[in-house]
Amino acid sequence: MKFTELTKNGKFIITSELGPPKGFHIEKALHEAEVVWPYVNAINVTDNQSSVMRLGGLAMCKALLEKNIEPVFQVTCRDRNRLALQSDILSAALFGIDNLLLLTGDHTTLGDHKDAKPVFDLDSVSLTHMVKQLEAGKDLAGNILDGEPPKFCKGAVVSPCAEPLDPQLFKMEKKIKAGIEFFQTQAVYEVDKFDKFMKRVKEFGVPVYVGIVILKGPGMAKFMNENVAGINVPQELIEELKKDKEKTKSGQTGIEIAARLIKDLKPLCQGVHLMPLGWDDKVPQILKLSGITVDK
Amino acid sequence: MLITQLKKKEEILPFLKAKTLLVACFGCKEVFFPEKEYQNIKEEFKKLYPDLSGEIVLDYLCNEDYTAKRLELYRQEIEKAETMVVFACGVGVQTLAGLLASKTVLAGCDTFYLPGFSGFTPSSYDCEQCGECRLSSTAGICPVTACSKGLLNGPCGGAKNGKCEVSKIKECGWENIMNKITTTGKVAEKLKESVSIRDYKKSQ
Numbered sequence: 001m002k003f004t005e006l007t008k009n010g011k012f013i014i015t016s017e018l019g020p021p022k023g024f025h026i027e028k029a030l031h032e033a034e035v036v037w038p039y040v041n042a043i044n045v046t047d048n049q050s051s052v053m054r055l056g057g058l059a060m061c062k063a064l065l066e067k068n069i070e071p072v073f074q075v076t077c078r079d080r081n082r083l084a085l086q087s088d089i090l091s092a093a094l095f096g097i098d099n100l101l102l103l104t105g106d107h108t109t110l111g112d113h114k115d116a117k118p119v120f121d122l123d124s125v126s127l128t129h130m131v132k133q134l135e136a137g138k139d140l141a142g143n144i145l146d147g148e149p150p151k152f153c154k155g156a157v158v159s160p161c162a163e164p165l166d167p168q169l170f171k172m173e174k175k176i177k178a179g180i181e182f183f184q185t186q187a188v189y190e191v192d193k194f195d196k197f198m199k200r201v202k203e204f205g206v207p208v209y210v211g212i213v214i215l216k217g218p219g220m221a222k223f224m225n226e227n228v229a230g231i232n233v234p235q236e237l238i239e240e241l242k243k244d245k246e247k248t249k250s251g252q253t254g255i256e257i258a259a260r261l262i263k264d265l266k267p268l269c270q271g272v273h274l275m276p277l278g279w280d281d282k283v284p285q286i287l288k289l290s291g292i293t294v295d296k
Numbered sequence: 297m298l299i300t301q302l303k304k305k306e307e308i309l310p311f312l313k314a315k316t317l318l319v320a321c322f323g324c325k326e327v328f329f330p331e332k333e334y335q336n337i338k339e340e341f342k343k344l345y346p347d348l349s350g351e352i353v354l355d356y357l358c359n360e361d362y363t364a365k366r367l368e369l370y371r372q373e374i375e376k377a378e379t380m381v382v383f384a385c386g387v388g389v390q391t392l393a394g395l396l397a398s399k400t401v402l403a404g405c406d407t408f409y410l411p412g413f414s415g416f417t418p419s420s421y422d423c424e425q426c427g428e429c430r431l432s433s434t435a436g437i438c439p440v441t442a443c444s445k446g447l448l449n450g451p452c453g454g455a456k457n458g459k460c461e462v463s464k465i466k467e468c469g470w471e472n473i474m475n476k477i478t479t480t481g482k483v484a485e486k487l488k489e490s491v492s493i494r495d496y497k498k499s500q
């Protein structure tokens with residue numbers, strides 16, 4: 001079901017994220033998805049996340065659909081030119097994928113094939129425009145598509161805590177003008193900053209699903225502060241992770257922080273997007289603790 | 297604009313023999329040539345092979361007609377030589393190889409693309425000759441070359457502390473653009489409305 005319809009019906013959207021395996025044996029990934037599925041509206045399938053080569057997102061989405069699990073097909077511009085992107089979007093329509101997350105994608109030099117050719121024939125904005133064009137029954141070159149055109153719910157990402165914020169808002173507005181209908185955000189750890197962000201984007205009238213990344217330890221928090229764009233884990237949270245090493249190691253501290261953040265952020269937005277980065281089994285506990293239940 | 301860099305000695309040495317002629321092109325504004333390094337390596341080669349055929353120094357090797365005439369002056373040396381190691385840009389090497397089809401012509405240099413327009417002195421500004429100049433709408437900063445992904449529709453969101461996601465020392469071209477146009481001005485409004493898609497036909 002398209003997010004836009006769910007949001008229109010006043011539902012708070014809960015999503016999680018799944019990275020396909022490096023190989024073609026998807027049993028473990030499917031199991032992870034099945035554990036999370038009862039608690040969420042949909043599961044995002046990443047596209048060679050962080051430029052690390054993995055099984056294709058489209059195939060993983062299809063495998064989820066076969067288990068009656070709703071996928072969100074993430075599409076980046078790093079690995080495919082406009083022909084390949086259009087083919088894959090049409091293939092997604094064939095499989096009955098409703099929701100897309102359209103991204104520019106990380107640079108190839110960040111991943112495990114640093115010597116690869118970075119494509120970036122399109123970017124998140126022109127990719128959105130491309131999907132809109134397909135929905136209008138034409139390809140990017142203006143040729144008419146055979147039969148009924150596809151229809152998707154198109155999402156994109158935004159970094160609410162980035163500094164400076166203005167370029168983010170500029171791009172967000174540009175994405176909306178190009179056809180974006182929902183946003184999933186970069187991980188948020190600062191409730192105040194997110195509140196300010198939401199006040200500024202209210203006028204756009206587009207649903208925002210706040211991003212949550214489970215903190216696995218103080219090292220991860222510090223690493224993200226130094227290296228990941230738009231993320232700032234406040235010192236208090238780092239201290240909290242340092243306090244009880246055993247509790248942090250078992251994941252309990254991360255779970256508690258994530259649940260608390262969700263509780264605080266929920267009133268400000270229209271959904272939550274969990275990025276467990278391998279800790280998929282913790283998702284049900286986080287959601288239970290935060291007191292939100294899925295409404296499908 | 298091009299820059300040429302001498303190949304590693306180890307790469308050239310196996311080709312050197314008595315009947316080898318060195319050809320160096322020292323003259324054009326398009327190519328930055330490592331003249332000093334060339335002189336050094338030449339002296340080394342001469343020591344190793346006291347009977348090298350010799351050396352020809354030319355300019356504008358890439359100009360075929362001009363070079364054909366100039367080669368006449370060195371006909372004897374060329375006739376004696378079997379191989380020629382050419383220290384010039386890729387175009388120069390190809391020109392000489394075309395003119396001297398019976399000789400083995402080898403490249404002594406690697407050729408790199410260098411920022412700056414052809415015919416100008418080296419510059420820190422880079423142009424990829426995309427054929428659809430966007431500078432008027434991007435505050436004079438080229439998004440094709442100043443952004444690591446060549447993005448045309450705004451920053452990717454990967455920048456941290458003003459630096460591009462690919463390197464902590466490379467500035468984010470789009471953050472520089474956004475800083476210069478200010479996100480609220482008229483220019484930004486126009487940029488916000490448009491969806492830019494590159495036409496690769498124009499740069500092929």
Ligand code: SF4
Pocket residue numbers: 422423424425426427428429430431438439440441
């Ligand atoms: S926009 Fe195109 S033509 Fe203009 S400076 Fe950049 S690469 Fe050159």
Ligand code: SF4
Pocket residue numbers: 107442443444445446447450451452453454455456459460461462467468469470471
């Ligand atoms: S961080 Fe800036 S310069 Fe680097 S790819 Fe993204 S927009 Fe381009």
